[in-house]
Amino acid sequence: MAAKLRAPGFYRAGWMMVGGALFATALTWLVRMATGHSTFQHFISPDAILSVSLLAVPLAFLIGIGGFDYWFYWAIGRPTRPEDHSSHGAYTWKDYFRINTDHKVIGIQYLVNSFFFLLVGGLLALLMRAQLAQPGSHFVDANTFNGLFSVHASLLIFLFMVPVFAGFGNYVIPLMIGAPDMAFPRLNALSFWLLPVAGMIMLGSFFAPGGAFADGWTAYAPLSVNAPIGQTFFSIGVQFAGASSIMTALNFLVTIITMRAPGMSFFRMPLLVWANFATSLLVVIATPFIAASQFFVLLDRALGFNFFNAAKGGDVLMYQHVFWFYSHPAVYIMILPGFGIISEVIAVKSRKPIFGYRMMAFSLLAIVGLGFTVWAHHMFTSGMAAWIRIPMAITTAIIAVPTGIKVFSWLATLWRGVLHLDTAMLFALGFITTFTLGGISGIMLAMVPFDIHVSATYFIVAHIHYVLFGGSLMTIFAGVYYWFPKMTGRMYDERLGKWHFWTTFIFVNLTFAPMHVLGLQGMPRRVATYAAQFADLNLFISIASFGLGATTLLFVYNMVTSWRGGPRAVSNPWRALTLEWQVSSPPPIFNFDRLPTVVGGPYEYGVPGAVHGIFAPAPAPTVAGAGAGVVSAPSQ
Amino acid sequence: MEAASISHGAAHAGEHHGPPAANRSSRVEPALLGMLLFIISEIMVFGAFFTAYFFIRIASGDPWPAHGTTLPVQVAGVNTAILVSSSFTIHWAQTSIKNGNRFGLKAGMLTTFLLGCTFLFIQINEYANIGFAPQDAAQQTIFYSLTGLHGAHVFIGLLLLLFVTIRSFRGHYTPEEHRGVEVPGIYWHFVDIMWLVVYTTVYIL
């Protein structure tokens, strides 16, 4: 037992979390006693203890499960222990609940964790739709309702959309570029474990005194400054999720830059790798801004600072500038990797080279660059200086150009191909359709006078879901079906998959299209009840949304049963050229038994005799080198 | 799979069981590149705080420092000199180990660490005697936040320096293998330069 309590794992995490809570109590007590300051009237304050615990307990958990062991040994100069470095591969389901440094295990951890939060976040949406089925309904009260949509959006953005792509990236990128693992495997493991922590914090807010955080996922100050303690759960949860995405992005960038196989020049990289490269740039540069925005709120809330106290010279609009400087790029963080997935799927399933490969890569970078120059399009009605609207509207409109290049290039890739219309491909084609609609409504929103009418209405809600569900989530489904055989070594049920596609496609449109009309007619977003004139459409939407929820169960069923008992998958069922398909399904423990050498582009379908990667003839002798670290010695 | 794990295990009998070495497709060291990218992220954190500073000080047009408050420009100036000199001492430590001078490494690291501690100590003292609190008004808030954010970075930098110092006293690092001194060193230089920016904008301008 004592050994169990000392070894990294859930037991150690358990007692350390208790310690963390005690530490928080003691610390706040001491600080309040030491500072006889007017804002600290009492020595013991539940809010203060809770706030500090929200940082201390999760950290204790991470230390407990072993996220930092290696670094602790390193820091005090002791020999680092080999075990925490060798935990490659997963042999039972239990291995997925440990710190594991294998990028494939981490990829699966990411994906499963994300889909768990999709289901929870979706379930919250269904509760919301139950309330909105009728005007003035009392399924939940206003406070709970506000909590529902706030947690719904926060979970789906910070714990589903952003990390699910990191999951794909983790699994696929090292394989695609011919690397044995990520550049920093331990950092990678830690960055995964931050996520369940962030998710539990956000979900836990439902149990906070005063209810869950209820100011939307945007948490505008000063409302969030004076909100009940639940708001702190958001501010701190975002820090954990944000730290996780920054770590992963650093890892992707370093991996892509320094660990490509011989011959894998930048312009021979598959577009998914390009997409993650571009996304990681966005993450590294933008994410600190949301961290800072939530620090400001925390400081105002907990210590009585005055960032947003207008009476004392604080600037309320500053919050929105800092917040959107992250959160606009964040929407591209949530779609660019999807663009990468679609490029893979469309090229392979059309049996043609991707049309305009270089423009596909450059347009990603163009979106990254432009993405930083448009944040104030969320603030057209905010009361900021009027002139800012002009440049922001222009850059916002221009973003449609690189996006259009991608859409048209996909269409041109289809042209005269041999289309394999299986589930992944159907989702890719469905994606192009619904995303174009969502993008077009985005372009309308860029037109200032129009946005002045519909900002913060259901028109925006429609836009959000067309681009996020009709866009990002469709790409995710496409990606899951596409790589399912590689990741699990099993085939999924194609018939069920097609059913899943068609029902999803239909219900997405039934649910979210009528929202455009509601918004134009004057229904505000974020309301627990609404005028009677909107009743019919809302009822329709609610019914459709339950259908949408049901289709998701179809997907879950297919995945679970196929993973457990689907037919065995061959190594390359789609006859794809990229490297991940050239190894067994699932791939060997260190990805490649023999070092791949890249000799051509990734999508040379139809080119006689084209190859992308070749494998060294003999088992690679290079691994015998004196490599102490993961990537220390150059292999040749 | 078999081949990889067997040959691998044989090669590193007593060592890590890491994956095989990857092809190196760039001349930059992964650890170095990682640190540089991380510093970009850190610059953006400061960027966000400077955005707040910009809105509170410049966009509002109020006088700075706020009416009735003074900033200890001289004390902070001395403190600046202390921090800047620590950049030189860590550089000394690095060149020493490159030339195989272990004493220089140890002395340099220790001096750097102590200089950093002095900086932090003076900073805390400044807070205690400055005569206003962040709760007073937005200008005081942003003063404390910018200097405090920097102070937090000094603290993290000091932790890293502490680790390096411990390890150098334990006999780690060689003229060939001193990446572990260099990478934290870059972070420390960043913390220094950031202070120059903070000092100039907050105290002088």
Next chain:
Amino acid sequence: MSRQRSLGIAFALAVIAVAIGVVLSYSIHWFPVQASVQAKNTDRLYHVLVLASIPIFVIVVTVILYSIWQFHMKPGEELKDGPPIHGNTRLEVFWTAIPTVLLLGLVSYSFVVLHENEKKPAREIQIGVTGQQFAWTYQYPPSVTGGAPLNSSQLYVPKGESVNFGMHSKDVIHAFWIPAFRLQEDVVPGITTHYRATAVRLGNYPVVCNLLCGLGHSLMRSTVHVVTEAQFQAWIKSQVTAGSSTAAAGSTSSGATG
């Protein structure tokens, strides 16, 4: 069927789809009534946007459907690949340039509308708006009342007159939105924001708080009464003579008289 023939069919269907789209977009009742000058301009902008969007969407969908119809894998083609086309510079320039021009055109037109909607008229009256959790109050300055300033929970505006609303918040951010005017602007603590509208249609229209401001957000509603100039003056007079008692009763807070 020859390639030419099927292309022709696809093209014809696309044209029909565009036509149906256009007809639909004009027959659906998208908006509430147009009660302001600005509403007319904004609705026109919306229709232009829809007209520009329909062909783009139809092109995308037509290409997808046509590809499915013509290029899906037929039995025996399991191992067949498509032609190795890597790109076509002219085509790529084309689909970069055309959207750029179109978008710049649309955004320019939107600026024209914006300017039109916000330009300062020769004559306008001032009305103050105060947002507070969870009610609106309105301040009529002496220049409007002709006497003492008036604070009221009711909003009356004269038809045909340009009104400049100067807006304050006492607590958190709210947004002042009159869907029938197609105008909204946030009401922000610490600053005064503005909102200019010329009502052109008599009647009562909802005023909606359109920014999450707390528990009562969904109920923070008010009404704007668009009345004739004469009715407006009469209403002002009745309010002023009714004295501060009415005004105080109307506003939920203590003396915030503008």
